[in-house]
């Protein structure tokens with residue numbers, strides 16, 4: 001019986017078995033950011049420990065960075081956190097992509113961009129969207145701060161092995177349907193808890209044909225489906241993406257590295273604990289209507305009504321979500337007015353996301369009732385967009401073009417919803433209060449759907465707002 | 476780095492109802508602007524304890540004085556989902572919670588809590604419901620979580636609970652913070668590092 005990539009990477013990184021039965025797993029690549037690392041460095045100092053392999057940890061700042069003027073956090077607490085990570089990286093010899101480096105950005109955008117994210121590796125970061133890096137055939141997962149300490153001190157952590165589920169999507173996405181819709185569709189199908197205890201292997205012809213950025217969008221939200229990590233087997237698309245990146249293997253080492261990477265891909269006869277099959281043609285542009293990422297519906301559907309179910313628990317979930325969202329049960333989701341449009345985050349803040357949205361925004365105007373902001377995922381993304389004139393297209397349409405950071409994905413910087421504003425968002429979480437206002441409302445969707453909502457001033461079907469017949473080249 | 480084994484936790488309990496209580500709810504992100512965990516206790520469940528518009532106390536159970544001494548939380552399914560922030564169990568711990576009984580947990584939250592020595596045991600809904608009712612009827616009820624025998628009891632109710640073996644063992648042997656053991660295996664760590672082409 002063959003092995004899955006998950007199994008192979010696990011075996012290659014197992015240091016041994018701990019007395020509680022867990023595996024001591026070697027973490028080849030450790031990424032850190034300003035929010036979950038200072039306490040870990042504090043613990044290290046308390047225990048008088050060093051960083052075991054300082055070259056295997058990479059740092060950047062993203063969560064609290066202001067996007068209007070990156071250099072000037074008005075908030076003294078934010079400034080203190082920026083100082084702390086700079087000092088900790090200095091003290092312990094860790095590579096730090098700071099604001100002046102030209103390489104700063106959301107940690108899950110920076111890793112791949114720098115070629116730090118590589119197939120067959122283990123990657124950990126004190127951030128749940130670390131699953132993103134699985135797009136390269138890495139086993140990548142989010143960890144807590146105490147585990148950040150463990151990885152700093154020993155380059156290992158205690159971990160229990162997961163089961164493996166293969167999610168196969170086959171076929172061609174229809175025009176106007178994107179990787180974001182694939183991931184929202186999967187979560188809708190399997191539920192926000194469906195992946196608990198699993199690593200997800202995303203496979204099938206749809207994934208084979210996806211770009212790396214599309215694969216990242218899907219893996220990014222593995223965690224919203226409950227899975228600790230998600231991955232795609234490495235292939236030529238992966239290798240092509242990595243070639244020539246700063247931390248990728250050099251020309252001399254390249255062929256051997258590729259051979260090594262290929263050997264990690266799941267064997268054709270690998271055994272899975274579970275297999276799910278989905279037809280790409282069945283996937284519609286998907287948006288959320290509630291307060292959990294599995295509250296998703298196709299854009300043409302109606303908002304659920306608790307009267308339609310006999311299940312008491314389901315009723316309660318729908319009622320709670322709709323009471324929070326203040327939207328009427330049973331009516332179309334299409335047409336609900338929005339106040340804010342947010343383009344960005346580690347799910348959809350990459351070059352291809354801005355390129356695709358710009359294609360349709362060109363010559364269009366954001367509705368006057370909407371505040372729209374576009375936030376590149378990294379300084380490198382920003383510069384490339386600016387080179388291609390994408391920033392101008394966004395600005396002319398009425399978007400504010402901001403500097404790199406997590407921005408309105410969460411509430412740790414000045415970009416926040418106000419009151420019960422409703423936001424069409426390309427990010428990954430629609431939890432209560434996620435976007436900074438305790439009563440703010442989030443509707444998750446693809447970047448092109450955000451663009452359509454911005455233009456219409458309401459939740460819209462991008463296929464009606466724009467001429468999407470030529471999207472296949474990208475999707 | 477010897478730590479005390481945790482074999483049982485006793486105290487008053489509180490029922491915090493809800494499914495999928497996520498870490499943003501447990502500790503809103505804006506309170507994570509800190510370089511230590513010290514002050515997090517007072518912000519646990521902040522946005523549901525205080526009305527976002529008026530700032531007034533809501534009728535959230537944590538605001539109910541009858542439960543002010545509770546140190547065990549009884550709650551629903553998929554508790555702690557969402558982000559990996561350890562700030563969530565840290566804030567619950569600093570608020571005064573020593574253990575949680577729920578129908579299920581998000582994985583990262585579970586791991587983070589165990590490492591901090593906050594046992595998270597799992598009970599079936601139909602078995603947990605009577606205990607929740609008993610606690611609501613009598614907030615002074617002493618509830619005991621027995622990690623050794625895998626039960627939770629309060630008054631004349633005793634229910635079976637589960638917890639993954641590794642977590643149970645870690646708590647009972649005082650090894651829930653794995654750092655000492657991880658450090659011990661220095662040579663094996665170095666051998667693994669040497670075997671990985673991208674590391675060495």
Ligand code: SF4
Nearest residue numbers: 129345346406409410
């Ligand atoms: S963009 Fe959002 S989800 Fe991604 S790392 Fe930043 S805060 Fe987390």
